[in-house]
Amino acid sequence: MQWINAIVQGVLVGGLYALFAAGLSLIFGVMRLVNIAHGDLIVLAAFLALVVMQTLGLGALESLVVVIPLMALLGYVLQRGLLNLTLGSDILPPLLVTFGLSVIIQNGLLQVFTADSRRLNAGALEVATFNLAGIDIGVLPLVMFLAAVAVIGVLQFIFYRTALGRAFRATSDDADVARMMGLDNRHIFGLAMALSLAVVAIAGVFLAVRTNFDPASGPARLIFGFEAVIIGGLGNLWGTLAGGVILGVTQAIGAQINPGWQLLAGHLVFLLVLAFRPTGLFPRIAG
Amino acid sequence: MAAPIIRLSKVCKRYGAIVVADAIDIEVAGGEALGIIGPNGAGKTSLFNLVAGTVKADSGTIAYRNRDITSLNAAARCRLGVSRSFQIPHPFSGMTVFENVVVGAAFGGDMSEREAYAKAVEVLELTGLKAKANAMADSLTLLERKRLEMARALATGPELLLLDEIAGGLSEHECRELVAAITGLRKTGISIVWIEHVVHALLAIVDRLLVIDFGRIVAEGDPKTVMASREVSEIYLGIEADA
Numbered sequence: 001m002q003w004i005n006a007i008v009q010g011v012l013v014g015g016l017y018a019l020f021a022a023g024l025s026l027i028f029g030v031m032r033l034v035n036i037a038h039g040d041l042i043v044l045a046a047f048l049a050l051v052v053m054q055t056l057g058l059g060a061l062e063s064l065v066v067v068i069p070l071m072a073l074l075g076y077v078l079q080r081g082l083l084n085l086t087l088g089s090d091i092l093p094p095l096l097v098t099f100g101l102s103v104i105i106q107n108g109l110l111q112v113f114t115a116d117s118r119r120l121n122a123g124a125l126e127v128a129t130f131n132l133a134g135i136d137i138g139v140l141p142l143v144m145f146l147a148a149v150a151v152i153g154v155l156q157f158i159f160y161r162t163a164l165g166r167a168f169r170a171t172s173d174d175a176d177v178a179r180m181m182g183l184d185n186r187h188i189f190g191l192a193m194a195l196s197l198a199v200v201a202i203a204g205v206f207l208a209v210r211t212n213f214d215p216a217s218g219p220a221r222l223i224f225g226f227e228a229v230i231i232g233g234l235g236n237l238w239g240t241l242a243g244g245v246i247l248g249v250t251q252a253i254g255a256q257i258n259p260g261w262q263l264l265a266g267h268l269v270f271l272l273v274l275a276f277r278p279t280g281l282f283p284r285i286a287g
Numbered sequence: 288m289a290a291p292i293i294r295l296s297k298v299c300k301r302y303g304a305i306v307v308a309d310a311i312d313i314e315v316a317g318g319e320a321l322g323i324i325g326p327n328g329a330g331k332t333s334l335f336n337l338v339a340g341t342v343k344a345d346s347g348t349i350a351y352r353n354r355d356i357t358s359l360n361a362a363a364r365c366r367l368g369v370s371r372s373f374q375i376p377h378p379f380s381g382m383t384v385f386e387n388v389v390v391g392a393a394f395g396g397d398m399s400e401r402e403a404y405a406k407a408v409e410v411l412e413l414t415g416l417k418a419k420a421n422a423m424a425d426s427l428t429l430l431e432r433k434r435l436e437m438a439r440a441l442a443t444g445p446e447l448l449l450l451d452e453i454a455g456g457l458s459e460h461e462c463r464e465l466v467a468a469i470t471g472l473r474k475t476g477i478s479i480v481w482i483e484h485v486v487h488a489l490l491a492i493v494d495r496l497l498v499i500d501f502g503r504i505v506a507e508g509d510p511k512t513v514m515a516s517r518e519v520s521e522i523y524l525g526i527e528a529d530a
Contacts, residue, residue, distance in 0.1 A: 177377045181390050
C-alpha cells in the first residue's frame, strides 16, 4: 500500500511539474525559443500573487484573476519588446538574453522582497484530505493535478481547434511562409508568450501554495520543467503532462527507496530518456 | 492598357557583387497575365521576393494600385492582395490540406472563421484538391503540392498572383491539368505573373512575355514575338544575332 500511495502522490505532484513545463513546451513548439528565465517567471508570478493578496485582500486562488492577465500582458510586452529581437537562425541570442533576464528577475525580486522564504496561504484547502481505498489524497494536490489536465486540455483545444492555434502551428511549421500568408509573426509570437506566461501564473500560484519560495527558487523549477518537456517529447502538450507525471512518480519511488534519492531518481530518468530517446517519449517536433 | 495593379520603378537589389535586379521597371495591368523567363540565376525569383516583400529593395519603388508598398513587409502586402507560390512547395506539413488553405484565407484574406472555411472549400474545388481536403499536406504528390501552393495563395484573395515555376517537375498530363486550372483562374479577373521554364505551358496562358538576364529586362512584348527574338536565342542557345 505504501508503494501505491507513493505512486499516487507522485502522479499528483506530476501535475504541478506539467504546469511548470507547459509554458516552456508551448513557446518551444511555436518559436523554438528556450526560455532560461521560465523558472524565475514562475517565482515572479508567485510574488505578484503575494502582492495582489496583500493589496486586494484576495485568497491565493482568487488572486489568479488578477495575476493571469498581468503575467499574460508581461509576456506579450516582453516578447514584442525584447525576445522577438533575439529570434533568428542562431539559437544562442535567445538563450543568452533569457539567461540575463533570469539574473535580472532574481536580483530584482531579492531587492524588493529580500531573501526571506514566503508561502501563500490557501487556508483549509492546504490540509484537506480524503481517503480513497485506503490512500489519503490531499485535496490541494488533486486540485493542482486537475488544473494541469485542464490547462493542457485548453492549450490543446486552442492549438487544434481555433484560428489562433492554426496561426501558432503555421508559424511554428514555417515562419517565412506564414508571413507570406498574412501572418504577423511578431504578434503571433507575442500571443504565444502571453499564453505561456498565463500558464506560468497558474504554476506560480500553485507552487507558492504548495511550498516555500524565495527569489532564488526559479532555476530548480526550470529544471523540473525542462525535464518534464524532454521526457514527454518536444512540442507535445499531452506528452508534457505525461513527462510531468513520469518525473513526479519517479521522484516519489526514489524517495520511497531512500529519501535522499528523490531528486536523483528524477534526474536519472531524465538522463536515460535523453540518452536513448533524445526527442522524448511522445515527440511531435522532429528538429 | 488598363491601370497597372503593380508598378516597379527602377528597382535595384544586389548581394555583394551579384546584381539580381538592375533598375527593373515593370507594370502589370489589372487582369493581365505576364510571363517571365530567363536562365537560372537571372534574378526571376529574386524579383518575386522583392514584389512579395520577402526581401527589401536597395533602391527604387514598388507601387500596388498606385500605393507605395516598398517599405511594407510580406504579411502586409499579402493582406493587400499580393500572393505568391513557391518554386519548391512549402506546405505547412503538420496540417491538413484544408487547414493550410484556411490559414491563407483567415489571415491573408482577413476573413472570419466561417468565411475562411467557405473560401477554402471554394478554392479547393477550383484547384481540384477537394477530395484531399483532410489529407495531411506532407502526404501529397508533387502535383498536389503544387496545387496546394496555388490554392493557399488563392485563398488569401489576391488580386495579383505570383506563380514561381509551378509547372516544374510535372508530367505532360499533369502540366495540362495545371494549365487548365490556371486558365480557369484567369476568368476571375485576377492578375498573374508567372515565372516558368516549361515555356509551352506559359505560352498557353500569358498575354505578355518578359525575358530577364543578369537582373535586367532584355526583352518584353508579345509572347510569340519575344520567343522568336534575337535576345532569347542568344540567352538560351548562345546564338549571336548576326551569326
